[in-house]
Amino acid sequence: MVLWRNLILGIAIFILTIFVGVYGINTFYGKAPQYNDYCPNVIPQTQAECLKANGTWTDYNSQIPAEKIPASATAPTGYCDTYTYCQKQLEAAEKPYYKGIFIIAVPLGIVIIALGLLIFGLEAVALGLMTGGVSIIIYGAGSYWRFADDVVKFVLSLIGLVVIILLTYYFNQRLKWNLFGKKNPVEEKKSKKK
Secondary structure: OHHHHHHHHHHHHHHHHHHHHHHHHHHHHOOOOOHHHHOOOOOOOOHHHHHHOOOEEEEHHHOOOHHHOOOOOOOOOEEEEOHHHHHHHHHHHHHHHHHHHHHHHHHHHHHHHHHHHHOOOOHHHHHHHHHHHHHHHHHHHHHHHHHOOHHHHHHHHHHHHHHHHHHHHHHHHOOOEOOOOOEOHHHHHHHHHO
């Protein structure tokens, strides 16, 4: 019964840690660039409208033989690709924004993992915080990942791996007391057996 209770509490802490981390970052860092701010909601129907919207006009008549076009055709004579140009603008605005998210989220996730490892002796709280910290790291890295070069991805992954290994090693070798002066439950059980 206690195991299930701790598991459920750990999952709840995990989910709430993600919410607090992600919404906290978004609240204090600002909103991401929005697609509608860069790409028009209206699809241009004529070549003039398309050029005005910085689009690329493709004429159907140049692709279809004249004898196949009915004389009474009132359908559009082509289509406008506004996505190519506006998507580049959107990505140019997203890159520095998501780099900032990455720079905030990864250290925040590591700090939350460290808090779970080093401060909280209660397993449900520690497990919830550590998994929440990992999720915040994934959120930060995932948002910037498509903009980063392979070398940057490799270095960041290596640094993250080394930090987590060092934290895990330190946690497993640390003193028998946590920062609140309480004896580590695992060490306490070991000392009672002796």
